[in-house]
Amino acid sequence: MRRFAFVVRGVAWRSIHNTIVSPSIIIPSIVFPLFFFAAFAGGLSKIAQVPNFDYKPGYTAFQFTFVFLQSAAFGGVFTGFAVARDFDSGFARRLLLSAPARGGIIVGYVIGALLRWGITGSVVTVVALASGMNVPAGPGDLFALLALGVLFNLVAALWAVGLAMFLRTEQAGAVIQMPVFVVLFLAPVYVPLHLLTGWVHSVARLNPATFALEAARGLLAGTPTDIALAFGLLGGSIVLWAAFARRGLRSAERAAG
Amino acid sequence: MGAEHASVLEQIGAIARRSIVRTFRQRGLLVFPLLFPLILFAINGSALSAATRIPGFPPVSYRAFALAVPFMQGALFVAVTAGVDLARDIETGFFNRLALTPLRGGALLLGQLGGAFVVACVQAVVYLVVGVASGVGIASGAGGALVLLALSTLIAFGFAGLGTLVALRFGNGEAVQAVFPLFFVSLFLSSMALPRNLIKTPWFHDVATYNPVSYLIEGVRSLIITGWDGQALALGFGFAAALAIISLGASSLAMRSRMART
Numbered sequence: 285m286r287r288f289a290f291v292v293r294g295v296a297w298r299s300i301h302n303t304i305v306s307p308s309i310i311i312p313s314i315v316f317p318l319f320f321f322a323a324f325a326g327g328l329s330k331i332a333q334v335p336n337f338d339y340k341p342g343y344t345a346f347q348f349t350f351v352f353l354q355s356a357a358f359g360g361v362f363t364g365f366a367v368a369r370d371f372d373s374g375f376a377r378r379l380l381l382s383a384p385a386r387g388g389i390i391v392g393y394v395i396g397a398l399l400r401w402g403i404t405g406s407v408v409t410v411v412a413l414a415s416g417m418n419v420p421a422g423p424g425d426l427f428a429l430l431a432l433g434v435l436f437n438l439v440a441a442l443w444a445v446g447l448a449m450f451l452r453t454e455q456a457g458a459v460i461q462m463p464v465f466v467v468l469f470l471a472p473v474y475v476p477l478h479l480l481t482g483w484v485h486s487v488a489r490l491n492p493a494t495f496a497l498e499a500a501r502g503l504l505a506g507t508p509t510d511i512a513l514a515f516g517l518l519g520g521s522i523v524l525w526a527a528f529a530r531r532g533l534r535s536a537e538r539a540a541g
Numbered sequence: 542m543g544a545e546h547a548s549v550l551e552q553i554g555a556i557a558r559r560s561i562v563r564t565f566r567q568r569g570l571l572v573f574p575l576l577f578p579l580i581l582f583a584i585n586g587s588a589l590s591a592a593t594r595i596p597g598f599p600p601v602s603y604r605a606f607a608l609a610v611p612f613m614q615g616a617l618f619v620a621v622t623a624g625v626d627l628a629r630d631i632e633t634g635f636f637n638r639l640a641l642t643p644l645r646g647g648a649l650l651l652g653q654l655g656g657a658f659v660v661a662c663v664q665a666v667v668y669l670v671v672g673v674a675s676g677v678g679i680a681s682g683a684g685g686a687l688v689l690l691a692l693s694t695l696i697a698f699g700f701a702g703l704g705t706l707v708a709l710r711f712g713n714g715e716a717v718q719a720v721f722p723l724f725f726v727s728l729f730l731s732s733m734a735l736p737r738n739l740i741k742t743p744w745f746h747d748v749a750t751y752n753p754v755s756y757l758i759e760g761v762r763s764l765i766i767t768g769w770d771g772q773a774l775a776l777g778f779g780f781a782a783a784l785a786i787i788s789l790g791a792s793s794l795a796m797r798s799r800m801a802r803t
Contacts, residue, residue, distance in 0.1 A: 312722055319722075323729035326745035330735060334591045458573050469584045475591045484587035 295392025359401030364444020556652020574618030624704030702788025
């Protein structure tokens with residue numbers, strides 16, 4: 285157990301250290317969510333005037349929840365990029381050879397993703413509050429919203445780290461990122477689910493990200509809805525993608541010889 | 542024929558042929574820039590359809606309104622492809638070896654953009670075909686569709702000039718990739734998602750008004766949803782031409798300074 289914790293600590297520390305000291309890594313991680321927030325909350329705010337748009341805290345808060353979860357997801361995705369880069373540079377191979385408990389590598393990277401999101405999520409939240417976002421939620425709701433973000437980050441990180449371990453090249457970046465991007469944008473990003481029409485409505489109704497997003501919006505508005513379902517789905521997803529990441533690690537172990 | 546005897550056109554042709562062949566050999570560079578804007582178009586075209594119920598929104602489907610966006614996103618990807626390709630030539634030393642030949646800087650620059658130009662043309666045709674196949678009518682008719690292709694190719698060429706400028710100034714692909722988000726910022730802070738008169742947030746409205754990308758999008762969009770709008774087209778072509786002239790002019794200067802260093 286001590287050896288496992290040693291690997292977790294080392295990988296997590298390296299992951300977050302690399303993030304903080306590399307402007308080329310930390311700046312896009314922070315700028316992208318802010319930029320989506322500015323573009324959506326600023327550029328599309330008139331959408332709140334669409335008949336039957338009924339989100340009480342307003343359009344800024346409506347978009348904040350999306351960007352909050354998106355930043356959580358991309359904290360995981362960017363960590364997947366880092367894993368792929370470690371394989372390209374040869375570091376991951378040396379890590380696999382030297383780590384006394386290899387399962388700790390996955391956990392270390394996932395904790396690194398969480399710490400990375402700690403930075404970006406905080407910046408996004410501060411900017412949203414500074415821009416005058418309404419927050420009717422109570423402390424319990426906000427804590428649950430944070431927990432939802434953490435689970436969302438874990439799901440994305442396990443997916444990205446697992447896939448990076450299967451593919452083991454930086455060129456896999458688009459393959460890691462694209463499904464997350466598509467799943468996120470097939471949720472009710474711009475308007476509530478009941479205002480979506482056509483095929484996007486049909487897909488969004490079944491999209492797990494929709495449940496997380498709707499639950500997050502309910503929590504921020506202080507009117508929690510379908511919380512158990514959202515947490516249950518995210519919990520199930522973590523189990524599924526943890527198994528996937530474990531198989532990715534095995535694949536990398538076999539390739540490392 | 543030795544390069545010292547080849548005409549400028551032959552020099553451009555030789556470099557362009559290499560650029561085109563190399564671009565088409567890298568399928569990843571072709572498929573992702575082609576698919577990504579189409580995926581966003583498919584999603585946003587439906588997900589934002591509620592926006593058509595905002596009072597004052599043009600009387601067209603949101604899909605028709607949004608069809609201009611893939612052309613712009615495609616142009617941004619072309620910029621990155623052009624820049625990364627040139628940066629790779631600089632990093633591998635191929636550019637230095639070319640600089641030692643009698644090849645002219647202008648020919649090298651235009652030839653390097655050959656691949657980007659072909660990709661821009663292919664992308665524009667694909668976006669137009671997909672748009673029409675998804676039920677979007679082109680208000681300006683078949684002639685307008687041709688003008689649309691010309692405008693979007695000019696826009697892509699202008700952005701490709703920016704990509705090559707970054708590559709020549711910094712000499713590495715990472716710098717080109719790092720500038721890509723800035724290109725995207727310019728797209729998002731424009732009238733991409735809503736007409737400017739419906740952008741409520743004052744600072745966003747001001748940024749979109751001063752952002753030339755708004756006029757590029759509105760030029761393309763006017764052909765799709767309005768018909769022949771002289772002002773929108775003049776602004777669209779004007780800004781696209783200015784972008785191409787400025788970016789290629791600056792690239793040409795950067796090329797001269799890099800070749801002098803060689």
